[in-house]
Amino acid sequence: MGLAPLWRLREGGSVEAELAPAPAPAPAPVLPPLVPVSPSLAPRLPVLGDQRNDILPARGVVTSATRSDGDDAVAGLDWEALEARIRGCxxxxxxxxxxxxxxxxxxxxxxWLFVGEGPGAEEDERGEPFVGQAGRLLDAMLASIDLKRGEDVYIANAVKCxxxxxxTPEATELAACFPYLERQIALIQPRLIIALGRPAAQALxxxxxxxxTARGxxxxxxxxxxxxxxxxAYLLRNLQDKSKAWEDLCFARRTMKSLKPA
Incomplete structure (x- = not known):
């Protein structure tokens, strides 16, 4: 299924050994120019803190001035009501x-909260995020840092359809779905969020x-x-970046250890 070159364990091997950086990886691909943010997201754009700081804040996500009546309604929902609203959105x-x-x-x-981009064809069929080929890869990535789907892990997407x-989701679509993601975060209260890919990172x-440049x-x-x-899904198409993803997972694990009480 295209996973073998990346994350499948060899006989007698360990997950960490399989995910460890390969020697002399190929150069990373040149990314396309940035696309300007849609005006629909502009009111929520933050100003980053001092770039020398270890933690960079994302301020002003949803302010009282920019929240709509619909956002206020979502903000008060419990899990059952929230999922019902998402399914009928x-x-x-x-x-x-x-x-x-x-x-x-x-x-x-x-x-742990992992946030992806949006459902694919198999997710649309089954109603669960990350169940296709990329989902199997995500499960292997979780296992590499001693995590398992459903056990101290919640998986969501930036857009729900x-x-x-x-x-790639458009800016207006990300903005329309953002109150749902924001409410999920408020209900879960995770210690750490992992943004999987550019749309998820931009939404958060x-x-x-x-x-x-955002890695690390x-x-x-x-x-x-x-x-x-x-x-x-990007890693399935760009095998040379699996070593970078492994570094990011190790960074996330170190961060979580620093956050957990002794």
């Missing part, structure tokens, strides 16, 4: 072609993000530390 055009919305899955009191042809940090730096969202890394 018609806030953007993605609802017109979906089979079903995909709220998220996992431990609702998890320390599948974009047509699995395209409310700024233009280049993964290559600790951001915050609402006071919660955020680590940025590559989306598993």
């Amino acid at each position: 018609e806030a953007c055009g993605l609802c017109k072609r979906r089979k079903q919305a995909v709220p998220g899955v996992g431990d609702q009191q998890a320390d 599948r974009p047509p042809n699995n395209r 940090l409310n700024e233009e993000v280049r993964i290559a 730096r600790l951001y915050t969202h609402g006071g919660i530390p955020v680590v940025v890394t590559y989306h598993p």
Whole structure:
């Protein structure tokens, strides 16, 4: 299924050995120029703190001046009501072609929150995030740092409905879904958030993000530390970056250890 070159264990091997950086990796691909943020997200853009700091804040995510009545309604929902609202949501055009919305899955009191981009075809069929080939890779990534889906881990997406042809979510779609993600974060109260890919990072940090430069730096969202890394689907297409993803997972594990009480 295309996973073997990346994360599958060899006989008698360990997960960490399989994920450890390969010698002399190929140069990272040149990323395309940044695309300007849509005006729909502009009111939520933060100003980064001093670049020399270890933790870079993402301020002003949703202020009282920019929240809509719908945002206020979502902010008061419990898990059952929130998932029902997500499944019936018609806030953007993605609802017109979906089979079903995909709220998220996992431990609702998890320390770890992983946020991806949006559902794919298999997720749209089954109603659960990361169940296809990228999902199997994510499970292997979790195992590499001694985690398991559903056990102290919650998995969600920046948008809850599948974009047509699995395209990147548009800024208006990210903005429409953001109150749902924000409410999930408030209910879970995770210790650490892992942003998987550029759309997830931009939704959480409310700024233009280049993964290559955001890696290895600790951001915050609402006071919660955020680590940025590559989306598993990207890693399936760019094998040379698996070593970088491994470094990011190790960084996340060290960060979590520093956050947990002794």
